[in-house]
Amino acid sequence: MKVHDIYSKIMNTLLYISILGVGVGVIVYYVNRIFSEPIIIFALGILTISPFIGMLALGYYYIRKKDYKTILNIIIVMIIALLNLINLWLRK
Amino acid sequence: MIPIAIFIVGIFAGFLGSMLGVGGGFLIVPLLVLILDIPMHLAVGISLTSVVMTSVSSSIIYAKRGLVDFKLGLFLETATTTGALVGSYVALLLPEFILEIIFGIVLIYASFKMILSKSVTEKKKTLESLSRKRLLLGLGGSFIAGMASGMLGIGGGTLKVPILVLILGIATKTAIATSTFMIGLTASVASLTYQAHGLIDPIQVAFIILGIFIGVFIGSHIAMKIKSLTLKRMFGVILFFFALRMLLKGIGVNI
Numbered sequence: 001m002k003v004h005d006i007y008s009k010i011m012n013t014l015l016y017i018s019i020l021g022v023g024v025g026v027i028v029y030y031v032n033r034i035f036s037e038p039i040i041i042f043a044l045g046i047l048t049i050s051p052f053i054g055m056l057a058l059g060y061y062y063i064r065k066k067d068y069k070t071i072l073n074i075i076i077v078m079i080i081a082l083l084n085l086i087n088l089w090l091r092k
Numbered sequence: 093m094i095p096i097a098i099f100i101v102g103i104f105a106g107f108l109g110s111m112l113g114v115g116g117g118f119l120i121v122p123l124l125v126l127i128l129d130i131p132m133h134l135a136v137g138i139s140l141t142s143v144v145m146t147s148v149s150s151s152i153i154y155a156k157r158g159l160v161d162f163k164l165g166l167f168l169e170t171a172t173t174t175g176a177l178v179g180s181y182v183a184l185l186l187p188e189f190i191l192e193i194i195f196g197i198v199l200i201y202a203s204f205k206m207i208l209s210k211s212v213t214e215k216k217k218t219l220e221s222l223s224r225k226r227l228l229l230g231l232g233g234s235f236i237a238g239m240a241s242g243m244l245g246i247g248g249g250t251l252k253v254p255i256l257v258l259i260l261g262i263a264t265k266t267a268i269a270t271s272t273f274m275i276g277l278t279a280s281v282a283s284l285t286y287q288a289h290g291l292i293d294p295i296q297v298a299f300i301i302l303g304i305f306i307g308v309f310i311g312s313h314i315a316m317k318i319k320s321l322t323l324k325r326m327f328g329v330i331l332f333f334f335a336l337r338m339l340l341k342g343i344g345v346n347i
Contacts, residue, residue, distance in 0.1 A: 003162055008155040015148055019305055022298045029295055040294040041287070044141060047301070048283050050148050051276035058162055073166040080173040081281050087180060088285040 003061050010057045011050060018047035052078070095299045097128055098138075102303020105142060109304075110150035110311035111318075112327045113268030114249030115143030115275045118334050120300070130296070137292035138300055140283040145301050147276030149308040154269035157316070161262070163219045165270045167227075168234040169277065172252070175238020176278060183243040189342045191243055196339025202254040203335055206328030209321070217262055230260045241278060249275045250334050253327055264320040264327075 021043025029036035055074055062070045101123050109116035117139040124135040154160050183191075222230075237251035249271050256267035286292055315323060 002158075004155045004158050004160065007160075007162070008152045011148055011152045011155075015152060019301070022301050025294070026298050026302065029298075033295070037294050040298045044287060044292075044294065044297060044301075047148065048141065048144055048280050048287060051144065051280045054148075054151075055277065058166070067163075070163055070166055073170050076170045077166060077173055077277065080170070080177055081277055084173060084177050084180075084281045085284060087177060088282060089288070091180075 003058065006057055006061050007054055011054050014046055014050040014053060018043045018050070021046065052081070094128060095295070098124070098296055098299040099303040101128070102142065102300035102305075103307040103310075104303075105300075106146055106149070106304035106307025106309075107311035107314075108307075108330070109143075109146040109249070110153070110272065110308040111268075111315040112249075112323070112330055113150075113253045113271035114330070115139075115146055115279055117143050117279075118250065118337070133291055134293055134296070137283075137286040138297050140279050140286055141292060141297050142300050142304055143279035144276055144283050145304045146308060147272050147279060149305060150312050151269070151273040151276060153308070153312040154272060157269075159266055159269035160273045161218065161266055161270045162273070164256075164260075164262070165274045167219055168230060168252075168255070169274050171231045171234035172238035172241075172274065172278065175235040175240075176242035177238075178235075179239035179242025182239065186243070188243070189344070191240070192338050192342030195240055196335050196342055199250070199254075199331055199335030200339065202258060203328045203332035205258060206254065206331065207325050209324060209328075217260070222260060226260055230255055233259050238278075250331055254331065257324065264324045265315070268315065268323070268327075 021039055025036045025040035025043060028039060055078060059071060059074045062074065101120060104123075105116035105120050108114070108119065120139040120142055121132075121135045124130040124138060125132055130138070151160060219227075233255040234252070237255060240251060252271040252274055253267050256262040256270060257264055262270070318326075
């Protein structure tokens, strides 16, 4: 399996789960707004963390390929993204 | 009425974002604030989640076609994320208007270079085939692009595509595809913070997300059919307006 296939399959699954959640949330919104918000927030959460899951999938692929330079890049990106998250979190 | 208008903004942003490899934040925020009268902090929250959506859905389509260069994207992303982190601290020392003027001028130059170009690279270049000098320049450019996004709160796409095309000499379509993959991670970090602090309206975000889903589908399929040179020039035009707005904001004219 190629890297593009692994990435697109995982991301596609996550995208469709979140789109389904958002779609259901919008339909529920017209019936009861209070119930719709948690559904949408859950779906948005999945969507927002999906780039990180995509990175983990890429990491898994490159570990199997023993491409250590790319694995190192993934680790660096993930650590700095986490530091960025903490940085933004503390500032808000 | 407003949910439908937000849905239409989403279609437009998704269409343009996926076609040109940008998040579309520079387009979504003014449209939501100026036309739909949505408060600025909510517009930024909506915009950030929208950028993640544009990035995720377009990168899937481009990845299926084998256009995303993951290795190159990950290599450059190390510099971009570091730049964003450094930029958020440097922003406390440097006045924002100076940065806006500098970046405005540099991006106007880059936009003219893209608009006036007569040829495009169609040959596929990989991380391994690029010279050390080009890679260092690309890494430096990505670091500066990351700093700009950390300092000015702008997305990466408008800066990443010119770096990939003009500095690294990557084919326009590959550059656009790789850029859509790269911007997702940066935007998701900021979006998570907004969501955790309750700075988004889930209903408004839901409508824009559904709009983007449709817009991305149309935009990425059209991008495949357009000639690379046309795409490069189109990006140049969008970049010019973005840079002009930044420059004017730097000298005190808000549009």
